[in-house]
Amino acid sequence: MATQQTPPGPTGLPLVGNTHQWARDPNAFRERCADEYGPVVNYELLGWDTYMVTDPAEIERILVEESDRFPKHDDSNSELKQIVGDGLITSEGDLWQRQREAIQPAFYMDHIREYADIMVSRSEEASARWNAGETVEMREEMTRLTLEILVDAMFGRDIDIAERGIYDAVEAFQKPMQPRYQPITFFAPDWTPLPFLRRANRAHDHLHKQIDEIIDTRRARRNRDGHDVDRDDLLSMLLDGDTEMRDTQIRDEMMTFLFAGHETTALSLTFTWDLLSRTPDVADRLRTELDETIDGRPTIEDVFELDYTEAVVNESMRLYPPAHEIRRQPAEDVEIAGYRVPEGSLLVLPTWVLHRDERYWDDPAAFRPERWLDTSDSESDRPEFAYFPFGGGPRHCIGHRFAMTEAQLVLATLAREWTLDRQYDDLSVTPAVTLQPTDDVEMVPHPR
Template identity: 45%
Template sequence: MSDTPPGPKGEPLFGSSRRYARDPFSFISALETTYDDVVTFDMGPMETYMVTDPADIERVLVSEADAFRKPDFQNDALGDLLGDGLLLSEGDTWERQRDLANPAFRMSRLMGMADRVAGHAESMVDSWEPGQTIDAETEMARVTLHVILDLMMGVELSESRVDTVQAQLDPLGRRFEPDPLRFAMPDWVPMPGDEEFESAVAELDAVLDDIVAARRGREVSGVSTVVDAPAEGADPPMDFLSVLLRARDRGEQSAEQLRDEMMTMLLAGHDTTALTLTYTWFLLSEHPEAERRVQAEVDEVVGDDRPAMDHVREFEYLEWVINEAMRLYPPVFTIFREPTEPVELGGYRVPAGATLMLPQWGVHRSARYWDDPETFDPERFSPDRRADRPRFSFFPFGGGPRHCIGKHLSLLEAKLIVATVVSEYELDFQGETPLELMPSLTMHPRQTMEMKLVER
């Protein structure tokens, strides 16, 4: 077993961080193409091992997950934003919070929420006009935000309060774009953008405070509750915020922990689904034959009805399209872990505390696992074609005990929203191709996703 995997030689101090920051996606693809299953490089002072073998990724995320943890470098600004919520917490805290959250995300509960998701999608479509040009990314973020507020927090925000939330997303996102100076500098050194980031966090904290106040029965401008007090003998409401508030009343949840979970739910709960939808619309616009096939399936399955859970179970091609969108444009484009003790990966020794990069972007587009990987081909997710692929050649929601708890909700939302929209409109992309991509906590298109609404 060799001690050191191969990899690119970086610059003094910066390592490969400047090249990574210029274009993380090209950098990841170049490493995946040039080297074998494990490659090492320096991200500033941080020794990084990129792992692209699906079997090793499965070991890290699933079979040996207890031997790996979230890396400390994710706990600086990200910790300021999300605190000790489900995305970042470890050990007993994570297990306790995950157990609290599970009932809110059970499929049995979500099945009963399909009509409410479709209602939010219909409200969005009703606000559109034929021939109008929309920003698809903004529209998808808005509708998925309404869904997460309703289903997981039991509230509805006024449009002005939703505007306030959405206005904070850009300064938050900019803080997490790769920056070679941030890689090289200690966390305490002030950097451009810090004040805007802190202001955005404070604005969102104020919104969350108002949501809690409204759920506690106080009148708050721009916030209305959608959860009624249960009748005597009835089951208590199981939206995530209701669960957390009951735990808080029992003394099992601090105010800080409550805030961290709400912030994690607010941001992570809608962003990835909105991006999946945005890239789905882009790909359908670029591939009219696939768009027509989605329309035909929705017309046949749904007809003149509102899309519902029974319809979702029948969608086949639509599900393949959404999966193919997440393959080509994974909203979470890489996952990081670090081993708690030395481990062997790909025939190399990886020391404890090293940073592991598990890049969906590189694996999802690898010619080792996908035929013609740059091509949009939804049928690659048909049962006969996917049978021989390694399990972790496709992992948009991670995997193992720390897989995305919102996976089923995200897929349910995406199918219902697409079905609602395609019943009324085609979305015709007006921008330049190929897409330029912007790395942050998630992968956003750099350009405005302008799409013209063409009435069917």
């Protein structure tokens, strides 16, 4: 260990380290660092001794092969815990293992089949809300739609999220994490009396209250009618599983799914609509596939046939991965690509950089779904961890299949009815907790 070197990296300033360079344009900073310094780059960010790794084989080692040596990053995890508590995404060790096993069945294929119907119904309702020629803000639209789908699928169709104020609460709660509020939020402790932070705190309490009520109602019904035989959503699994779970644990899991289970898919769909609006030949080919494959309403069987639609979603997540980086923390001093990385440091695995790396992608900036279909393509010998929008190893996204099915069914339902005209020129993005459009994404729908 003693002979290994600290990896190279950009020179920082006293106290702030490299934070000022990063803050100017975080994506450009990460790309430049990878270009100039190689597979492991050391910089200091917000006081954290940071190591960014861009070698796919080393990323695989960290996430998959030696995942025990690389738990989640403590400080980042604590921030998330303030929001969602001790749920699947933030817990570690035995608790995580138990919860993952208890929750996994909610994502088996027979359940995804049932969720597919919800995904289409809610997309049809969204379509009915749109008016020809009237501007819609796509991020907001996709957020509402994916939240409705998530709540129906995970907690039951009998919950009216508008009536219970769940949509407004989630929105108020997520606001401080959006780009336009980030610089203020970052420096403000959460007791600061800024109106949107006060609203976020109230929204947090409101969500807890709503979730407690939903759990109580379900428990009462279950005690009256016996086992929830007619239900197999996530909530019944949490209530009925072999593992007895405390109500606070169930609540933390529900908060976790409310947040992890819709925003990333909403972002991915928003970016996809943007990309389709600027590449008419791709949009045409997508609609041709939808018209040729789907007879009546889209179904899960159609999803198995929609190869080009799936390629569109994959390619959109390559260019705009909602989880733009994955963070870990070495549990001991480790060696990565020949360099020494100390215990307790922040390891950054930047999805954004790998997905746009010229070593693995021809013409990386181009939106070219075809690259996912052409198996003879030179790109087919690309290493597995040149593309990892859903992470990898034991902590990979439990909702991967749910999200892919959802993105395809939402696209299928809406793109068959509408074309969308972008009301802005460039799309600028900001890597906040997730990758966000910096400004509103306004589009005008026209019936086909």
